[in-house]
Amino acid sequence: MYIGHNDHGERVNLMGRSKQDISKLTNQRWWCQSCGMPLSIKNGLVKQSHFAHRKDSACQNFSEGETEEHLEGKRILAQWCDKFQLQYQLEAYLPELNQRPDLLLAGEIAIEFQCSPLSLPRFIERTENYQRHGYRVVWVLGKHFFVGKRLTAFQRSCLAYQQQIGFYLWELDVDKERLACLLHMEEVLGNERPFYSRKVWEKGSISLLSVFKFPQHSKLFIRREYDQQAILLSYFDKIERGLVRRDRQILSIQDLLYQQGHHLRGLDTCFFLPITQPLFGKEAVLMWRLLVWETLKKSPKTTFSDLFQDFYLSFKQSQSSYFVMPMVPLERNLRLFLGDYLAVLSHYDYLVYQEGYFCLRQLPQVFMSGQERSREVRHRLANSNHISAIPRQNMLS
Numbered sequence: 206m207y208i209g210h211n212d213h214g215e216r217v218n219l220m221g222r223s224k225q226d227i228s229k230l231t232n233q234r235w236w237c238q239s240c241g242m243p244l245s246i247k248n249g250l251v252k253q254s255h256f257a258h259r260k261d262s263a264c265q266n267f268s269e270g271e272t273e274e275h276l277e278g279k280r281i282l283a284q285w286c287d288k289f290q291l292q293y294q295l296e297a298y299l300p301e302l303n304q305r306p307d308l309l310l311a312g313e314i315a316i317e318f319q320c321s322p323l324s325l326p327r328f329i330e331r332t333e334n335y336q337r338h339g340y341r342v343v344w345v346l347g348k349h350f351f352v353g354k355r356l357t358a359f360q361r362s363c364l365a366y367q368q369q370i371g372f373y374l375w376e377l378d379v380d381k382e383r384l385a386c387l388l389h390m391e392e393v394l395g396n397e398r399p400f401y402s403r404k405v406w407e408k409g410s411i412s413l414l415s416v417f418k419f420p421q422h423s424k425l426f427i428r429r430e431y432d433q434q435a436i437l438l439s440y441f442d443k444i445e446r447g448l449v450r451r452d453r454q455i456l457s458i459q460d461l462l463y464q465q466g467h468h469l470r471g472l473d474t475c476f477f478l479p480i481t482q483p484l485f486g487k488e489a490v491l492m493w494r495l496l497v498w499e500t501l502k503k504s505p506k507t508t509f510s511d512l513f514q515d516f517y518l519s520f521k522q523s524q525s526s527y528f529v530m531p532m533v534p535l536e537r538n539l540r541l542f543l544g545d546y547l548a549v550l551s552h553y554d555y556l557v558y559q560e561g562y563f564c565l566r567q568l569p570q571v572f573m574s575g576q577e578r579s580r581e582v583r584h585r586l587a588n589s590n591h592i593s594a595i596p597r598q599n600m601l602s
């Protein structure tokens with residue numbers, strides 16, 4: 206950490222001081238602003254000079270051994286603020302929360318630059334604690350957590366959502382000194398690799414406050430087109446192979462379906478659409494769509510809000526598992542899921558939307574075989590690409 210307190214209770218910042226200057230401070234006593242325990246100054250040649258706890262410290266807020274990347278990241282963010290004369294506090298200790306964001310921007314945005322692993326319960330607790338006290342928290346991921354071939358549970362829990370840019374994440378590359386927002390993030394049926402667009406800011410290019418307000422004020426239009434026929438057919442092949450080879454993942458879905466009198470091979474195409482999958486979902490998305498159908502059968506003419514209430518209740522009762530996103534409430538996620546699903550059902554004439562009501566027009570088909578379903582997909586979904594765009598057009602949710 207850069208901030209320590211001396212015997213007179215003064216806050217001293219090591220950032221930006223010369224090694225020689227700092228060496229004059231090493232014979233004084235220093236204290237942690239958070240836990241009150243003694244600190245020592247590390248003034249070596251390799252890392253940025255910083256304060257550190259003794260080895261056996263149990264300090265809650267500075268317990269993760271601080272890496273060079275973490276120190277560098279804080280330096281980059283602080284210099285970026287300095288350039289635009291923004292009001293900020295480095296390692297601002299917030300006693301009412303007993304938390305210490307790496308940077309508190311404009312008194313309200315708590316920035317946490319996460320470079321080392323953090324347990325999920327601790328992450329959720331910290332995030333909710335900020336929110337309860339009226340702070341907006343921004344988790345910025347270090348290189349260890351940059352998005353790769355698939356989204357980890359931790360990356361999913363760091364996702365935030367805005368209608369303008371969809372689901373998004375922040376990454377700070379300290380070597381290149383730039384921040385990136387990975388936005389309009391989505392996953393597609395049968396694919397592990399997430400799809401996203403990237404907006405990058407070089408250090409000092411615009412005010413850091415504007416960067417972190419980008420999700421609310423973005424003017425970007427992004428339109429993605431997926432060949433949904435190809436994606437569905439290849440997923441149906443995967444199901445077929447999985448059933449034959451007794452693949453564990455496919456069989457566990459099949460087991461769940463079987464308990465409710467369904468078979469993966471016989472399910473109507475509408476259970477696999479839209480091909481973009483909710484990011485908080487695990488394998489259970491099919492089951493959630495079945496839940497929607499049960500609700501629809503009970504009330505064949507219904508408003509969005511009534512349908513949502515019923516669906517939300519049965520979702521809770523089903524004890525489905527899902528990824529917790531402390532920055533996106535479950536209800537928000539479920540509304541997005543339901544809105545997208547109803548849009549699909551209306552598009553393919555299962556429902557019709559009239560004067561504020563969804564009216565049931567046809568029930569899903571039951572196919573006798575996988576081949577029969579694939580024939581139907583070739584016929585019905587020929588040349589129909591799935592279009593996914595931001596800002597979101599679907600106003601239902």
Ligand SMILES: [Zn+2]
Pocket residue numbers: 237238239240241242258264265266267
């Ligand atoms: Zn401490």
